[in-house]
Amino acid sequence: MAWWKESVVYQIYPRSFFDTDGDGIGDLRGITAKLDYLQTLGADVIWLCPVYQSPNDDGGYDISDYRAIMAEFGTMADFDELLAEMHQRGMRLIMDLVVNHTSDEHPWFVEARKSKDNPFRDFYIWHPGKEGEPPNNWGSHFGGSAWKYDPGTEEYFLHLFSERQPDLNWENPRVREQVYDMMTFWLDKGVDGFRMDTINMLSKAPGFPEASARGSERYVLAEEHFLNGPRLLEYLREMHERVLSKYDVLTVGEAPGVSPELGVTYTHETEGVLSMIFQFEHMALDSDPSHPTPKWSKVPWSLAELKRITSRWQDALHGQGWNSLYLSNHDVPRLVSRFGNDRLYRVESAKLLATFLHTLQGTPYIYQGDEIGMTNVQFSSIEDYRDVDTLNFYREQVHQQGQSSAETLAMIHAKGRDNARTPMQWNTQPNAGFTTGTPWIRVNPSHTEINVEAALQDPDSIFWYYRELIRLRRTHPVIVSGRYDLILPDHPQVYAYTRTAEQQQLLVLLNFSLDTVTLPWPGELPSPSTQLLLANYLAPQQPEEHLTLRPYEARVYLTCLHGGDGLN
Known part of the structure; x- marks a missing residue:
């Protein structure tokens, strides 16, 4: 089995992780200093957001030199030390590959x-x-x-993104040659793979036809003309043949607008060109597609839709391709604020969401801070925000559309990218232990309660729960390779499914609600001749004729099948 199927990936946004030189900006040495922490958690692959030379118009995703390190983050020697220290610990490193566009200063x-x-x-x-x-x-x-x-x-x-990020012309073979040469440079250094930014936008529709108009919008996000374009598979196959096939690496492509059928094509066990992709269907659950700015809108999300989307991908890729499992990253709000309850049940719902991600088939991704339950931030002034997308949106809504500042800030509080980019909360010190200087963006005030130091001291913390999930995934092969089957498909509050392999069956019960829910036992559920493997409440009630799940309760049961001894 490929090593990346059994791995757990931890994503780091370097600017906000840990600062060692007091300039208020996280750096490579800061990551090296925290490798023991990450090893304690159990993550064995680290994904670094861009650390290349950049004028930093879009958080480093506007690259001016693909073979140099941004001075704020350190030097190439610092990078080499980080890579060596990771490999010494048996950890791997994947880099962000940003080749749809460059900086206008490239x-x-x-x-x-x-x-x-x-x-x-x-x-x-x-x-x-x-x-x-x-x-x-x-x-x-x-x-x-x-x-x-x-x-x-x-x-x-x-420029599909910032005007300072001109799109590369992938029709030009010289561009492709330069990209492949750059990829080889990093792989020869010992990097273990790439997260490929907007990789399915490389091929644009010939002739650049008009996009289908939506309402009164003057400019339309023309995804039908640049997602999964006519030559994309050709480019990816060439990239695989020329570079990737020569190394044992993890490749994950950011691929909005991809169907499960295309997902199989891209990640197929024998014919695929990528290890896995980030699909985006579930990332639109709480957005209103009819809203003038859909990605900034917020509507109640449906558990039924989450079940439908997740099951669709789990079923389609089983035995064919491979899923990535994520609910958060540097571009979206904090998962416990978005999909859980960050007020009354922050700890319980954070553990439930972690259980969900780590018990599906695929490779789980943890975004920095999720393992301690970090939440969204609500800055009261636009002056405290740094993200170019957020600042452009505020300017457009307030100064051009006439929307009030309060209304616009409420949308930013819910969906802004800076929710995920506030500094990592290490302790209760004024800057959360992130820096001795002035942080590049303000720290979330929640750090006095939510921080690594407190989490490590509490045996019932979210951190130790994540660690146990990772341990169980490595202990029980059914969690990695078992077949997924949805049960109780119409239950409005409980997401229940099994994972089945030859000698083991996993039963996962997740109460995604504020209510206490009673289920018939076994009823429609598999027989509980099993052990309770994991639960997010202490001393969970033992099932008898009925099973009661408390608000945001998660339980994982393991059953031994066919007389095997799978309960270890």
């Missing part, structure tokens, strides 16, 4: 905009047009047009 783009006949001109996507009249109605993910006029050459360039 030497390729600096050259490209000098003249229309510059050798680097066709490294990017240009289109003729008059100033003020973009080539089409494509919108940027960060608001406004996806086209930026360049007065020097009197043409527009495409």
Whole structure:
């Protein structure tokens, strides 16, 4: 079995993890200093958000030099030390691969905009047009047009994200050669794989057709014209053949708008080009697609929909491809604030969500701070926010659309990316032990209650629960490879499923509600001739004729099948 199927990945946003030099910005040495903490947790793969040289317009996802380390994070020697220390501990490192776009300060783009006949001109996507009249109605993910006029050459360039992130032209084989060479550079250093940013946006529709209009929007996110485009699979197969097939690596592609059928194609056991993908269906559960700004909208999410989406992916990829399992990352709100209850049942619901992620088939991803139950932040002023997407949204809503500051901030409090980017909360000190200086973004005031120091001292903390989940996953093969089957599909509050292998069956019961729920036992549930493997409440009630689940209670039972001795 591939090593990454049995792994647990911990994602680090370096700017916010741990600062060793007092400049208020997390650094590589800070990660090295905390490797023992991560090893105690049990994570064996670390995914680093970008640490490359960047002007930092979009949190390092605007890269100006793919082979250099951003000075704020340290040096290449610091990186080499981090990698060596990880490998010494039996841990692996995957890097963020950002090759849909570069920074506008990358030497390729600096050259490209000098003249229309510059050798680097066709490294990017240009289109003729008059100033003020973009080539089409494509919108940027960060608001406004996806086209930026360049007065020097009197043409527009495409940027699906910030205007300082021009899209690379993957139609150009020279671009692909440069990317493959850069990937080889890092893999030869000993890096163990890549998380591939927006990887299914590389191929754009020929001719750049107009996007389907939605309401009165002037610019439309034209996903039908740049997601899973006509040459994407060709590019990924070439990348696999030229680079990835030569190394034993984990590759996970960020792939919004991918169906389970496409997921199988990309991650197929023998024919696939990636180890796994991040699909986004469940990330839209609490959004209103009819809202003028869907990703900023917030509506109550449906457990029935979560069951449907999860089951669809679990069923489709079983024995065919491989799932990634996540509910949080650097781009979305904190999972306990979004899918749990961060007020009355923060600890219980954080443990329930962890149970959900770690008992499905696939590779679980933990985002920094989730293992201690970090929550969303609610800054009262836009001045305290740093994310370019958030600042653009505020400016557009308040200064252009006339929405009140309070209404806009409420949307940012719920969905803003800075929720996940406030500094890691190590202890109760004024800056949460993150830095001795002034942090680049304010610390969440919750650090006085929610922090690593307190979690490590409490044997019933979320941290130790995560550690036990990781241990169980490594102890019981059924958790990694067992078949998933949904049970109680229509129950409005309980998500229940089994995982079945030859000699073991796992029964997972999750009460996603504020109510106490009673279930017939066994009734529609498998017979409980089993051991209670894990629960998020102390001294759980033993099942008799009925099974009672308290608010946000999670239980995992293990049954030995066919006379085996699988209960160990």
